[in-house]
Amino acid sequence: MTQTGAVVLGVETSCDETGIGIVIDGQLRANVIASSIDEQARFGGVVPEVASRAHVDAWGPTLDAACEQAGIALTDVDAVAVTAGPGLVGALLVGVSAAKGLAAGLGVDVYGVNHLAAHIAVDELEHGELPDPVIALLVSGGHSSLVLMTADRIEPIGQTLDDAAGEAFDKVARLLGLPFPGGPHIDRAAADGDHAAYDLPRALMHDPDHLYDFSFSGLKTAVSRLLASFGEEMNDAQVRNVAASFQEAVADALTRKAVAACRDKGVDHLVLGGGVAANSRLRSLMEQRAEGASLVLRVPRPGLCTDNGAMVAALGSRLIRHGVTPTAPGFPATSHMPVTSIAFS
Amino acid sequence: MSMSVLAIDTSGSVTSIGTGDASQAGVMASAEGGRRHAEVIDGLLASVLEKSGPTRFDAVCVGVGPGPYSGLRVGIAFGLGLSRAWNVPLVGMCSLDAIAWSTIRHASDEYEEGFVVATDARRNEVYWARYNSAALRIDGPRVQLKSEADFALPVISNSVVDPAEMALRAAQLIDAGAQVESVESDWVPHGSDGSAVLVPVGPLLAPRPLYLRAPDITWSAANSPGGVL
Ligand SMILES: [Zn+2]
Numbered sequence: 001m002t003q004t005g006a007v008v009l010g011v012e013t014s015c016d017e018t019g020i021g022i023v024i025d026g027q028l029r030a031n032v033i034a035s036s037i038d039e040q041a042r043f044g045g046v047v048p049e050v051a052s053r054a055h056v057d058a059w060g061p062t063l064d065a066a067c068e069q070a071g072i073a074l075t076d077v078d079a080v081a082v083t084a085g086p087g088l089v090g091a092l093l094v095g096v097s098a099a100k101g102l103a104a105g106l107g108v109d110v111y112g113v114n115h116l117a118a119h120i121a122v123d124e125l126e127h128g129e130l131p132d133p134v135i136a137l138l139v140s141g142g143h144s145s146l147v148l149m150t151a152d153r154i155e156p157i158g159q160t161l162d163d164a165a166g167e168a169f170d171k172v173a174r175l176l177g178l179p180f181p182g183g184p185h186i187d188r189a190a191a192d193g194d195h196a197a198y199d200l201p202r203a204l205m206h207d208p209d210h211l212y213d214f215s216f217s218g219l220k221t222a223v224s225r226l227l228a229s230f231g232e233e234m235n236d237a238q239v240r241n242v243a244a245s246f247q248e249a250v251a252d253a254l255t256r257k258a259v260a261a262c263r264d265k266g267v268d269h270l271v272l273g274g275g276v277a278a279n280s281r282l283r284s285l286m287e288q289r290a291e292g293a294s295l296v297l298r299v300p301r302p303g304l305c306t307d308n309g310a311m312v313a314a315l316g317s318r319l320i321r322h323g324v325t326p327t328a329p330g331f332p333a334t335s336h337m338p339v340t341s342i343a344f345s
Numbered sequence: 346m347s348m349s350v351l352a353i354d355t356s357g358s359v360t361s362i363g364t365g366d367a368s369q370a371g372v373m374a375s376a377e378g379g380r381r382h383a384e385v386i387d388g389l390l391a392s393v394l395e396k397s398g399p400t401r402f403d404a405v406c407v408g409v410g411p412g413p414y415s416g417l418r419v420g421i422a423f424g425l426g427l428s429r430a431w432n433v434p435l436v437g438m439c440s441l442d443a444i445a446w447s448t449i450r451h452a453s454d455e456y457e458e459g460f461v462v463a464t465d466a467r468r469n470e471v472y473w474a475r476y477n478s479a480a481l482r483i484d485g486p487r488v489q490l491k492s493e494a495d496f497a498l499p500v501i502s503n504s505v506v507d508p509a510e511m512a513l514r515a516a517q518l519i520d521a522g523a524q525v526e527s528v529e530s531d532w533v534p535h536g537s538d539g540s541a542v543l544v545p546v547g548p549l550l551a552p553r554p555l556y557l558r559a560p561d562i563t564w565s566a567a568n569s570p571g572g573v574l
Contacts, residue, residue, distance in 0.1 A: 049414070056418050056553060060425055074430060090415045093383050097422035100387045105430025329387040 006320050007078045009066070009102075010313025013095030014087025014115050015142050016040055016051040018058040020066040021310030022077075023317045028125045030070035031303070031310035034058035041180045045170065046141070048088045055094040063102075066309065077106055079326070081316025084112035084344055085337030087142065092333035100329075109326035111316050112344040114337045115307075116147055117154050119273035121318045122311035123300045130298075135267045137258040139282070140274035140307070141166030141181065144254075146212045146261050151322055153340045157261050158212025161204075165250055165276045168216035172223050172246050176239050186243045187279050193237075193244030195281070198226055200249040205256070212261045219249055244281075251282040255289045262295050271298045278302040319343055348403045348519045351393075351427070352512035355382045355420030356412030356440035357464065362386070362393045363508030364400065367516040370509035372396040382419040390427075402433060406515035408506055409437035410555040411472040411486050412464070417554040424552060436515060436525050437550040440464075441474040441486055443511040444504045449480040459483070461496040462504065472557065473500075482548075488557040518548050527551045 005025045012019035016037055022030040036054035040046050067074060082099035085092060096112065103110035120136045133150045135157070144160035163171065166183055173182025178189065200222050203215035223246055230238055262270050272286055277299060290297035304310060324343060331344040347367040354361050360382045363373030374392045376385040394400070407424040410417045421437070428435035441462040449456065456478050463473040466488050473494065474485030526547030545555070 052414065052418060053554075053556070056421060056425075059422065060429065063429060074432070090418070093415055094418050094422045097383050097386065097419040098426040100383070101390075101423035101426025101428075102430050103426070104387055104390050105427040329391065330384050332381070332384045 006317060007072060007076050008313045008316040008320065009077045009080050010118075010309040010311065010316055011080065011082040011095045011099045012115075012118070012307055012309045012312045013055045013059075013091050014083045014085070015091060015307055016046045016054070017307045018055050018062050019307060019309035019312070020062045021308060021313040022066055022070040022072065023125065023310065023313040024070065024072075026124070026317055026321070028310055028314075029072070030066040031308055032062050032066040032069060033308050034062045037181065044174065044180050046088070048090050051088060052090040052094060055091055059094065059098050074102075074106065077108060079109045079111065079316055079320060080106075081111040081113050081312045081319070083115045083118060083312055084331060085115065085334040087115055087335065089333060089335040092335070096331075096333040111319055111324075112327040112331040113312060113315050113319070114154060114342050116143065116145060117149060117342045118311040118315040119305075120147070120149050120271050121315035122273065122304045122308075123271050123298045124318060125304065125310065125314050126300050127298050130271070131269050133267055134269045134271055135258070135262050135265065136271040136273060137254060137286075138274045139165040139254060139276035141170065143274065144214050146258060148265060148267065149342070152324070152342065154342050156339050157265070158210075158214065158257060160214040160216065161210070162215050162217040163220065165214070165216060165254065166274070168220055168250060169276065171220050175220075175224055175227055176242060177234075178243075183276060183279060186247055187281070189240050190244035190247045190281065193240030193242070195244040195248035197241035198245040200226075200245050202249055202253045205253070211264075212257050214253060214257065216250065219246065247279065247281045251279070251285045254282060255285045258286070259289045259293045259295065263293060268294070269296045269298065273300060273305050275306040277305040315342070348516040349400060350404050350406050350512040350516045350519070351402045352406040352408070352508045352515060353386075353420045353424050354408030354440055354443065354506040354508050354511060355386070355416045356408045356410045357416075357505055359505050360385050360389060360420070361506060361508040362389045363510070363512050364393060364397050364402070365509050365512030365516055367513070367520045370507070370513045373507065373509040375508070380416065382416045386419060386423050402431060404428075404434045404436060404515065404519055405431070406436050406438055406511060407552050408440035408443060408511065409550055409553060410440055411466065411488065411557050412440060412554075414554050414556065421552050421554065435552045436519070437552040438511060438515055438548065439474065439482065439486055439545065439550060439555065440506050441472065442480075442482055442548060443506045443514060444501060445474070445476045445480040445482070446514045447507050447510040448501050448504070449478070450510065456499060458498060460499045460501060463494070463500050463502045464504075486555060486557065515549070523547065523549045525549045525551060
């Protein structure tokens with residue numbers, strides 16, 4: 001396969017989105033997502049077995065739609081990249097197996113890749129090649145991580161000790177009587193609220209053992225106590241103010257630690273990714289603080305921040321550009337990808 | 346010209362791939378691997394293709410269980426990818442049917458009254474289906490407590506799918522014009538309460554696991570893909 005012009009198909013099934021993306025010569029050509037989120041909403045969260053079932057049914061139609069969007073035939077594909085972890089193992093197994101079958105049938109290389117690295121690499125589709133190294137803050141319903149990525153490895157710097165950021169949004173939304181998924185609803189409610197109305201805790205801000213780690217369970221408990229203090233009825237203004245204050249506490253902790261990590265590691269490029277990157281307050285505070293610290297902030301557009309196949313194709317494309325050897329047969333789907341691997345070798 | 350079929354089964358702890366056409370079973374390869382179906386399946390395909398030589402397959406057949414869902418989905422998804430790449434149809438077959446079929450092929454005189462194929466469903470339960478002497482399924486598949494299962498017929502248990510025979514059977518069915526029977530997405534489990542059941546009667550099924558049990562809703566893992574990283 002030539003380095004330029006490579007047609008890379010990316011498969012993502014680590015959680016509840018079935019994503020297939022196609023990147024040709026480093027350019028995004030297709031990004032199709034089928035989500036079981038409506039089904040999951042009935043349960044108020046992602047149920048692994050429900051997600052796995054949905055992936056099997058959605059995979060074929062998603063693949064067809066992606067090829068049509070890109071205007072290619074499957075026989076044009078030069079390489080397949082697939083999320084091998086981290087994620088829900090039952091869900092990952094569907095994507096990995098389908099990708100292996102597809103690659104074997106086409107007789108092309110396959111790359112089993114790290115989901116978190118894909119969240120970072122996707123920004124190359126929008127803002128060009130990433131420098132080496134780069135630090136990324138990845139926040140979603142499934143992960144809250146600070147990672148440092150170089151050309152050939154990914155190093156965890158910090159992570160949540162309990163709930164993921166998106167999970168905290170879901171739980172607080174439930175407390176406020178807002179629908180699942182909580183992120184967009186809290187963002188909307190917070191737009192008309194006062195983020196200084198209530199002083200909610202930011203955890204681990206001065207703990208030398210957890211300089212770059214996060215914790216959101218105490219914040220959720222504080223919100224719960226605050227709501228209890230309101231008594232029976234919660235009025236709309238209170239909902240808006242709690243939403244804004246909660247969102248401020250999350251954004252404050254995330255952005256402070258991301259900027260501190262860049263400063264301490266001497267890295268001047270910061271990528272913000274994951275579904276929670278769509279949160280308006282997180283974005284604006286991140287922009288403000290990155291500018292204050294003279295960092296270059298890169299944020300993919302919201303459609304590329306949430307889990308999707310394009311990010312996996314983007315990472316595959318990057319690996320090919322860097323001459324990385326394709327993954328050998330026999331690689332697993334694993335809930336915990338070896339933390340330093342960008343791709344299985 | 347007969348159809349050439351590649352068949353895949355992951356309904357138990359064994360992952361197996363085989364080939365066949367309407368006149369004969371071809372080659373096969375299998376690996377015992379507990380929950381490692383996804384890890385061994387690509388290597389098994391390579392060894393089957395090496396044994397079969399350059400062959401063009403006209404269809405892919407996947408065993409749809411019953412069996413543990415994660416394992417089943419590995420075989421089905423792998424078949425899905427292969428069939429798209431080869432641009433050929435993908436069909437499902439009840440894995441118990443494949444066992445019944447090869448049982449009759451090799452011992453046709455012993456089961457005049459019919460027989461039952463049963464496999465371990467864990468939780469003290471069995472998956473089973475009842476067949477007539479021609480290996481046509483007349484009841485099931487169902488899941489039932491072992492203690493309550495009483496068939497009054499010979500029971501074939503501890504048997505695994507031979508994927509080459511599955512390929513042979515699928516090729517015959519496709520040649521005979523069998524239609525793929527779709528299975529509703531809201532599969533109704535064969536509850537012990539005798540509530541409404543949905544039984545796939547046809548020999549060729551949609552490529553989707555036979556979900557004989559509703560999803561377990563476990564909250565512990567619900568929102569934490571990958572845990573902390
Ligand atoms: Zn993600």
